[in-house]
Amino acid sequence: MAEKTLDCLGEACPVPLVKTQKAMESMAVGDVLIVNIDHSCAMKNIPDWARSVGHAVEIEEVAEGEWNIIIQKMK
Amino acid sequence: MSEKKKYQFHELYLKKEWSYQTGAVLLALFSLALVIVTGKSWGVTGPLGMWGGWILSKLGIAVDTWAGFKATPVASYDIWKDLPALTNIGIVVGALLAVLLAAQFKIKKLKSIKNLWAAILGGLLMGIGARISLGCNIGAFFTALPAFSLHGWIFWISIFSGAAVGSKLLVKYFM
Numbered sequence: 001m002a003e004k005t006l007d008c009l010g011e012a013c014p015v016p017l018v019k020t021q022k023a024m025e026s027m028a029v030g031d032v033l034i035v036n037i038d039h040s041c042a043m044k045n046i047p048d049w050a051r052s053v054g055h056a057v058e059i060e061e062v063a064e065g066e067w068n069i070i071i072q073k074m075k
Numbered sequence: 076m077s078e079k080k081k082y083q084f085h086e087l088y089l090k091k092e093w094s095y096q097t098g099a100v101l102l103a104l105f106s107l108a109l110v111i112v113t114g115k116s117w118g119v120t121g122p123l124g125m126w127g128g129w130i131l132s133k134l135g136i137a138v139d140t141w142a143g144f145k146a147t148p149v150a151s152y153d154i155w156k157d158l159p160a161l162t163n164i165g166i167v168v169g170a171l172l173a174v175l176l177a178a179q180f181k182i183k184k185l186k187s188i189k190n191l192w193a194a195i196l197g198g199l200l201m202g203i204g205a206r207i208s209l210g211c212n213i214g215a216f217f218t219a220l221p222a223f224s225l226h227g228w229i230f231w232i233s234i235f236s237g238a239a240v241g242s243k244l245l246v247k248y249f250m
Contacts, residue, residue: 009183
């Protein structure tokens with residue numbers, strides 16, 4: 001099971017979402033992608049998208065205005 | 076007791092993002108309230124244009140001779156009587172308050188020079204576009220819909236098709 005980190009700090013919508021979608025394509029089932037974000041809209045649209053395609057999602061607040069979105073590829 | 080349990084109200088109402096439905100209902104109510112209270116149609120970029128003109132006039136440029144400032148000359152402009160302008164200031168203060176209450180305030184680092192150019196270019200294009208079309212998504216949409224103005228619906232169709240083309244271009248040339 002591989003784990004990959006995607007740095008999207010300082011980037012605004014829809015860039016973090018598009019980068020996440022691209023990164024997920026190259027990953028195998030069971031792999032985990034950690035997306036670093038500091039744009040609050042990305043905290044909504046990335047989990048919304050990931051859940052809608054069936055991945056497991058967790059959000060972790062790492063600092064004020066900074067989050068990690070942890071996505072496990074499920075299929 | 077965990078932090079989340081201890082500050083349940085804060086967690087639920089100030090920190091966790093509200094649903095799109097809650098947002099839609101509140102926006103509709105506030106849009107109506109704004110018309111009732113101010114008696115004016117709110118636009119964001121109109122006052123911004125006046126502020127820009129005011130700055131230029133202070134730099135010694137005679138903007139009042141320009142066609143765009145014929146109707147409301149910068150010389151007689153009073154920000155305290157410009158309710159849409161005060162609403163603009165209010166929305167910035169309100170947004171700051173909301174992010175501070177949620178403890179999510181952060182000064183973001185500039186990621187790359189490319190992002191800097193994108194921001195400058197994007198800002199210029201948006202500014203020019205908003206002034207030529209006499210309104211942004213506030214003046215041409217948020218204010219238009221409760222007034223039952225047809226132009227709001229035309230703007231709605233246009234901005235969605237524009238955004239669709241824009242995001243395709245963004246993915247193709249920028250990422």
